[in-house]
Amino acid sequence: MAESNAVEIRDVVKVFGFGEFAFSAVDHASISIRKNEFFTLLGPSGCGKTTLLRLIAGFEFPTSGEIILNGEDIAAMPPFKRPINTVFQSYALFPHMTVADNIGFGLTMLGRPKQEVRDRVAAMLKLVRMEKLADRRTSQISGGQQQRVALARALAPQPKVLLLDEPLSALDYKLRKDMQIELKRLQAETGITFIFVTHDQEEALTMSDRIAVMSAGKILQVDTPRAIYDAPTDRFVADFIGETNFLRGRIGSVSGGIAQVETPMAGRISATLPPDFVPDGEVTVVLRPEHACLWLPNDSAPCQTTGTLENIVYFGTDTHYHVRLQDGETQFMLREQNKPLQRQRFSVGDQVGIMFEENAARVLRN
Amino acid sequence: MxxxxxxxxxxxxxxxxxxxxxxxxxPIVVLVFYAFNSADSLSSFQGVSLRWFARAFENQQVVDASLRSLQIAAVAATVATVAATMAALATTRTEPYRGLTLKYAFINQPLMVPEIVTAVALLIFFARIKIWTGYTGLGYLIAAHTAFCVPFAYLPIRARLENMDSTLEKAAADLYATPWKAFRYVTLPLLWPGILAGFMLAFVISLDDVVITEFVKSAGQDTLPTYMLGQIRRTITPEMNAISALFLLMSICVVIVFFVVNRKRV
Amino acid sequence: MTQPGANEAERSRDIRKRWLLSLPALLIVLAAATGPLLIVVLYSFLSPGPYGDVQWQPSMDGWIGVFLERDMFTETLSIADAHVSILIRSVMLSLVTTVVTLLFGFPTAYFIATRPERTRELWLLLITIPFWTNLLIRTFAVLQIIRNDGLINGVLMKLGLITRPIQMLFTDGAILTGMVYVYLPLMVLPVYANLEKLDFRLVEAAYDLYATPFRVLTRIIIPLAKPGLIAGSILVFIPALGAYVTPSILGGGKNLMLGNLIELQFGQGRNWPLGSALSITLMLIVTAALLFYVRNVGSQGSRHG
Known part of the structure; x- marks a missing residue:
């Protein structure tokens, strides 16, 4: 089982500062990152994702815990001995060297023969489609090109693991979209494990095989993009990714992983429980806006609850409806995809019924 | 491990x-330490005493030389700072124009030539003028000091000006300020730390100068450094240490003020 | 304002105003620095007067005297050993001073640049204080340390390592020590100014790409700090070559450098043309060093970055 893991992070803690100023940037984090995986660390700025990346790279050392690579604890190993390379957010291209010298730097430092370095640099330039710019200074190429050089430089020594620290954040929207596809292609072609850090949930959802969501130094949930989106187990995860409705209620009965939750605003909701979770008293139920639909009262459908339509926001691809539920306090949001030449069925002030899709509601851990 | x-x-x-x-x-600590020596020579330390400080203050030559140093430094630094401020205003925040590089070269020229060469040049030049005019006063020393102070005063003022946003003056002009009023109420207050830094740098450089003064001075025009140079070449008593210690104290005060003025950002 | 003619008139008025503003500074420097230098050039081609000064007779003797000497009796020319050896020693001592200050100054500047923000200012102040302190006093301080009855000999004798004081004063070693001491801050400050801007993410990137600490130093840090290292070297080399105070105090009048040799010609030597020619020689060496600097750093400064 351990053999299929590229990197294992075991109960890692990183504390900065001393005494009363001590601050845990990474707080008892444990993750197993599989071989050939595109793994993403996702979270807001200051959540510890970059610190965790720097711990793996070797620029920082954990206060406690282990970082296992190839069955060996590398937590205390300096970065120049780790078979791990990094694509820096600022690219960190050496300004006093050419593009080719930058790409060949790692191999030269490893003492590889000159001919091998030359061949490998040529192959890398081809891989990132930069053959023509080999002899340029790094200050003479565009941001997107610098990004490619940084990638080629980190891939050239064929590391076991490639770390990417928000590498796309400096690019404009269109270039970023292109590079997302490019990165997926490079990962597939090289078969190297990618550990990608970002605060951009869309980037994480579209590119990753698995995502770890972090907040305040803790790892909250590790799962596939679909599971993270559809089945968040944590309030922070549900809130950070996409838009969500939160409904508070009391546990009624539990059977087969499904809880009946009594809520003041929407009556009894059947919601799926997170694995290995024993609910107790008050819980929060979460439901994505597109996992519910609106009915007019005369549509005689089995409605979960009713309310007053307060606001309609048109978004092109879809329309958002804001409904004040019957308790008079909770605002519930729904999203419906727009169809061509659809007549508007609802108007503000309408009394409407809301139907939940089956198995869509979930109970959160906190 | x-x-x-x-x-x-x-x-x-x-x-x-x-x-x-x-x-x-x-060496500086040892120097200051021995200034408090009560013994007659520097060979041994025999106890703490302020007698050498008292001796320095009673020494008319030292007092005269110190006052002369301060007088020259004050005049030279003031004139150099005014000239340097004007020059800095004339050479910054502009499209390059013909003669700009020449101005830079001229203003910074005293920095590029070894002091001994400037000293020799002034010796020759002023010797001629002394013969022609018969004037042998402090004017020569002041002129020489002013000249080598100009680039030192110029550098911090120019640095400050270059970091200043020229749209501020345009904004002032837009708000009906005449060019003079814009300078008086916008440019000058913002430039002030640079001017102060330039003045202090010039003042200290003038006060510290040995070589040019040594060559330019007429008889009886010793400044404190040239007086000290003369004494060091003869016999040395702890009196020299006492003078040095006082000089050091003044330098440190000026550096700290300079540091504080220069670190403050608008 | 929209007409190009009006714009041009305004611009030329602006330039005229700028010339007027810079006139005082230019006149001061011209009158009491640059102008007299031209007179030195003129004097180097005249004959010496009997009591100093010059006679208005063109002569190459001043320049010949820089490298050659005329035998008093036979009138034959031979290499002026004294002058040439002083010239060579001056250049050598200045070069060694530059190298030693570089070897000590670079790690010191690096140390300051890598301090946390709060304490960095303090370290910087500690290097700035000697920079601003009178060079004469600092030389005097070194004198007191290396005298026969100074601190070093005193400590060595107390420890019983020596029975008689070592003669350190009035040697080339004393001059070298003194020059390294007084010029070290001149090296540290420009190197620091450069290292302060060093992007340590580049250092991280090099470590990430398997460079050892030594390789990071030689392949990344030193190449990136090169403009500062060259600036510091020039700032030390130029005053060291023209040094007058330090060699005359620590060399004791026997171990001369170029600056003392020039002074001699205007004092006891009474050979102003020779002194002038020696001064111009010194200036030419300095100009060569400055040109080297402009070639190596000036071009990098204008590079797009």
């Missing part, structure tokens, strides 16, 4: 740096 890796660490650098700081300050 080997020390932990750190990105910034280079083996031995801290040791060398600490050694350098120690070596820089040890």
């Amino acid at each position: 080997a020390r932990r890796f750190s990105v910034q660490r280079q083996r031995g650098f801290t040791t060398i740096a600490i050694t350098c700081f120690f070596a820089l300050y040890l």
Whole structure:
């Protein structure tokens, strides 16, 4: 089982500062990152994702815990001995060297023969489609090109693991979209494990095989993009990714992983429980806006609850409806995809019924 | 156990740096220490006393030389700072124009030539003028000091001006300020720390000068440094240490003021 | 304002105003620095007067005297050993001073640049104080340390390592020590100014790409700090070559450098043309060093970055 893991992070803690100023940037984090995986660390700025990346790279050392690579604890190993390379957010291209010298730097430092370095640099330039710019200074190429050089430089020594620290954040929207596809292609072609850090949930959802969501130094949930989106187990995860409705209620009965939750605003909701979770008293139920639909009262459908339509926001691809539920306090949001030449069925002030899709509601851990 | 890796660490650098700081300050500390020596010579330390400080203050030559140094430095630094401020205003925040590079070269020229060469040149030049005019006053020293103070005063003022946003004056002009009023109420207050830094740098450079003064001075025009140079070449008593200690104290005060003025950002 | 003619008139008025503003500074420098230098050039081609000064007779003797000497009796020319050896010693001592200050100054500047923000200012102040302190006083301080009854000999004798004081004063070693001491801050400050801007993410990137600490130093830090290292070297080399105070105090009048040799010609030597020619020689060496600097750093400064 351990053999299929590229990197294992075991109960890692990183504390900065001393005494009363001590601050845990990474707080008892444990993750197993599989071989050939595109793994993403996702979270807001200051959540510890970059610190965790720097711990793996070797620029920082954990206060406690282990970082296992190839069955060996590398937590205390300096970065120049780790078979791990990094694509820096600022690219960190050496300004006093050419593009080719930058790409060949790692191999030269490893003492590889000159001919091998030359061949490998040529192959890398081809891989990132930069053959023509080999002899340029790094200050003479565009941001997107610098990004490619940084990638080629980190891939050239064929590391076991490639770390990417928000590498796309400096690019404009269109270039970023292109590079997302490019990165997926490079990962597939090289078969190297990618550990990608970002605060951009869309980037994480579209590119990753698995995502770890972090907040305040803790790892909250590790799962596939679909599971993270559809089945968040944590309030922070549900809130950070996409838009969500939160409904508070009391546990009624539990059977087969499904809880009946009594809520003041929407009556009894059947919601799926997170694995290995024993609910107790008050819980929060979460439901994505597109996992519910609106009915007019005369549509005689089995409605979960009713309310007053307060606001309609048109978004092109879809329309958002804001409904004040019957308790008079909770605002519930729904999203419906727009169809061509659809007549508007609802108007503000309408009394409407809301139907939940089956198995869509979930109970959160906190 | 080997020390932990750190990105910034280079083996031995801290040791060398600490050694350098120690070596820089040890002679100065010893110098000051012996200024408080009660013995007649520097060969041994026999107890703490202020007698050599008292001796320095009673020494008319020292008092005269100190006053002369301050007088020259005050006049030279003031004139140099005014000229340098005007020159800085004339050479910054503009499209390059013909003669701009020449101006830079001229203003900074005293920095590019070894002091001894300037000293010799002034000796020759002023010797001629002394013969022609018969004037042998302090004017020569003041002129010489002013000239080599100009680039020192110019550098911080120019640096300050270059970091200043020229749209501020345009905004002032937009709000009906005449060019003079814009200068008086916008440029000058913002430039002030630079001017002060330039003045202090010029003042200290003038006060410290030995070589040019040594060559330009007429008989009886010793400044404190040239007086000290003359004494060091003869016999040395702790009186020299006492004078040096006072000089050092003044320099340190000026540096700290300079540091504070220069670090403040608008 | 929209007409190009009006714009041009305004611009030329602006330039005229700028010339007027810079006139005082230019006149001061011209009158009491640059102008007299031209007179030195003129004097180097005249004959010496009997009591100093010059006679208005063109002569190459001043320049010949820089490298050659005329035998008093036979009138034959031979290499002026004294002058040439002083010239060579001056250049050598200045070069060694530059190298030693570089070897000590670079790690010191690096040390300051890598301190945390709060303490960095303090270390910087500690290097700035000697920089601003009178060079004469600092030389005097070194004198007191290396005298026969100074601190070093005193400590060595107390420890019983020596029975008689070592003669350190009035040697080339004393001059070298003194010059390294007084010029070290001149090296540290420009190197620091450069290292302060060093992007340590580049250092991280090099470590990430398997460079050892030594390789990071030689392949990344030193190449990136090169403009500062060259600036510091020039700032030390130029005053060291023209040094007058330090060699005359620590060399004791026997171990001369170029600056003392020039002074001699205007004092006891009474050979102003020779002194002038020696001064111009010194200036030419300095100009060569400055040109080297402009070639190596000036071009990098204008590079797009």
